[in-house]
Amino acid sequence: MKNGKTLAEKIWNNHVVFQEKLGPAILYIDGHILHEVTTPQAFAALREKRLKVRRPDKTIATCDHNVPTDNQTLIKDPLSKLQVETLVRNCRDFGITLYGLDSPYQGIVHVMAPELGFIQPGMTIVCGDSHTSTHGAFGALAFGIGTTEVEQVLATQCILAKPMKSMEVNVEGIISKGVTAKDVMLAVLAKIGISGGTGFFIEYTGSLIRNLNIEQRMTICNMSTEGGARAGLIAPDKITFDYLRNRKFVPNGKKFEEKVKEWKKLKTDKGAKYSKSVNLDGNKIEPLVTWGTDPASGIKMNEMVPDPKNERDESRRKAKKRALNYMQIKPGRKMESLPIDYILIGSCTNGRLSDLRDAAQIIKGRKVNSKVTAWVVPGSRRVKMLAEKEGLDRIFKEAGFEWRWSGCSACIAMNNDKIPYGKYCLSTSNRNYEGRQGPGVRTFLASPLTAAASAIEGRITDPRIYL
Amino acid sequence: MKALAKIISRVIVVEAENVDTDQIIPARFLKTTSKDSLGKYLFYNWKNKDTGIVQNKGAAILLARNNFGCGSSREHAVWALMDYGFRVIISSGFGDIFYNNCLKNGLLCIKLKESEIKELFGIIKKNPNTFIKINLESQTVAIVDNKKIFYFEIDPFRKSYLIMGVDELGYILAHEDKITAYEKNI
Ligand code: SF4
Numbered sequence: 001m002k003n004g005k006t007l008a009e010k011i012w013n014n015h016v017v018f019q020e021k022l023g024p025a026i027l028y029i030d031g032h033i034l035h036e037v038t039t040p041q042a043f044a045a046l047r048e049k050r051l052k053v054r055r056p057d058k059t060i061a062t063c064d065h066n067v068p069t070d071n072q073t074l075i076k077d078p079l080s081k082l083q084v085e086t087l088v089r090n091c092r093d094f095g096i097t098l099y100g101l102d103s104p105y106q107g108i109v110h111v112m113a114p115e116l117g118f119i120q121p122g123m124t125i126v127c128g129d130s131h132t133s134t135h136g137a138f139g140a141l142a143f144g145i146g147t148t149e150v151e152q153v154l155a156t157q158c159i160l161a162k163p164m165k166s167m168e169v170n171v172e173g174i175i176s177k178g179v180t181a182k183d184v185m186l187a188v189l190a191k192i193g194i195s196g197g198t199g200f201f202i203e204y205t206g207s208l209i210r211n212l213n214i215e216q217r218m219t220i221c222n223m224s225t226e227g228g229a230r231a232g233l234i235a236p237d238k239i240t241f242d243y244l245r246n247r248k249f250v251p252n253g254k255k256f257e258e259k260v261k262e263w264k265k266l267k268t269d270k271g272a273k274y275s276k277s278v279n280l281d282g283n284k285i286e287p288l289v290t291w292g293t294d295p296a297s298g299i300k301m302n303e304m305v306p307d308p309k310n311e312r313d314e315s316r317r318k319a320k321k322r323a324l325n326y327m328q329i330k331p332g333r334k335m336e337s338l339p340i341d342y343i344l345i346g347s348c349t350n351g352r353l354s355d356l357r358d359a360a361q362i363i364k365g366r367k368v369n370s371k372v373t374a375w376v377v378p379g380s381r382r383v384k385m386l387a388e389k390e391g392l393d394r395i396f397k398e399a400g401f402e403w404r405w406s407g408c409s410a411c412i413a414m415n416n417d418k419i420p421y422g423k424y425c426l427s428t429s430n431r432n433y434e435g436r437q438g439p440g441v442r443t444f445l446a447s448p449l450t451a452a453a454s455a456i457e458g459r460i461t462d463p464r465i466y467l
Numbered sequence: 468m469k470a471l472a473k474i475i476s477r478v479i480v481v482e483a484e485n486v487d488t489d490q491i492i493p494a495r496f497l498k499t500t501s502k503d504s505l506g507k508y509l510f511y512n513w514k515n516k517d518t519g520i521v522q523n524k525g526a527a528i529l530l531a532r533n534n535f536g537c538g539s540s541r542e543h544a545v546w547a548l549m550d551y552g553f554r555v556i557i558s559s560g561f562g563d564i565f566y567n568n569c570l571k572n573g574l575l576c577i578k579l580k581e582s583e584i585k586e587l588f589g590i591i592k593k594n595p596n597t598f599i600k601i602n603l604e605s606q607t608v609a610i611v612d613n614k615k616i617f618y619f620e621i622d623p624f625r626k627s628y629l630i631m632g633v634d635e636l637g638y639i640l641a642h643e644d645k646i647t648a649y650e651k652n653i
Binding site (some may be wrong): 022023024026030037038040043044049054065066077079080082083086128129130142143145146147148149151152155156157158160161162164194195198199225228229230252259294314315318319322412413414431433434435436439458 | 482483484485488489490491494495497499500501502524532533537538539540541542545560562563564567568571572586599622623624625635636638639640642643644646649650652
């Protein structure tokens, strides 16, 4: 087909309300998700300008970043408390449904919104949060925005924007035992680098991607932003439709079948051209863990911490030196020899039921190493409830994990879940930047399987020895 | 939004590449419900040697390495930079969301070629007191001493909004009828 369009282009074009020649598009937004951190200033601006929220019915909210996960309702920090209360008040005053601390749906925005069926194929979805890319797993065009744009969407249900170019990341093959979607994504990031996706919407294609379940697809799309991409998406298929059936925001019965018919058309045309294409051999991907302070620094457990001396580019050499200095690890050490102090299983990358099942499979009947503090933080109350139904909480608790309430927890250092200065944390979250998990905290990013195996051993461990 | 057309200022440099917004302002300072007074948290976790901030207090231009402002979408990063006094950031690349956030607040992000950025770093290193003149109208970055000029690209729509200092929301609101018409068809 000549002039074929990519999936991202199709969704974009469907949502252009108006566009002047050479100007940006006024783009319609089908779903807007709010959390307490990036919205107070937007509501304040609405009040100041005497504006209403145009479509409260297309807007939902939750609180996650500031919420303590030991006792959710006891927010000790007065500033955190104020931020959560401000959201409650804003939602009440502007007529927005809040799935807050009194709702069974409370959770990390990017975990709870899909559970509600709020994200559907072909939609445009925004949230004042870069990991909004998660929702591309449903074949939606979902991207993070700033607070000024949050205000614009609240007031007009639109943003002013120009489209990004389309990039394809194709992963063919069969995922090996012990390898998870997280490892696939760490491999993608290692290949494209942390700015390889800048200026693009990434579409993930290939047999490995198609065979992933919807939660694994969310893990992939979630970390698109770590590659610099605004959005990551995967064409919807039966796996997507099956997940959506009977969810709260999804129409049922005949209407659902009609929707599915429409959704099936959502794919990139045969003749469409991507502006950039990257291929990975999925058969060769192994469990990875990051050594540095950027998410593209994933290497295998039996590989050595790289030596900056071998880096020819001066600024990259400096960056590596700086990262090693922050991490306080020496070149030449094998990753699997590095000890850890904390384990975090959770976040919008890996805090879903299948992630907890993965980890529990290794933890069952074993004990967390006595030197390690290990937390499981379910991504949402629903994940927590479903996991408890299966008895996963008991498996973790018996092994010595703390079983927590849902929230962003130690993925971001702004709530009570604090990791002490200088400690090493192996985390299933998405960012290992300096200070991300707290001042001086050193983060290794890896999968829930790797986190489980490492919790037992007290050092970075390839999960395959337990499988 | 503050209007911006011309600026002459000294420059502060940030040597590191890939400075993410967690570095620009750490998450623990995002608990605010206002946009004000965030400048004191700028690069809070860094020691002063990491930036040039001590030498050049009062400079309105920040010169950075590639991929500045990647990571989290927090607009607080922009508010902190502006509260500190910055009006312009020059780099060879920016995080997409950060770039957007900057322009929506009247903080001009200028993208130059990698080689030009290297040259600029060289010039500032030689003389940290170099004055640079930014002219948005002519899309130029000029070194005041030696007449050297670099040209940059910027979206014409955004350029005019920056120069006028007006909020984009007004533009969208002016087309409300079209939004209503669009909504009728979904
Ligand atoms: S879990 Fe971490 S990355 Fe995800 S939304 Fe929360 S703070 Fe952001």
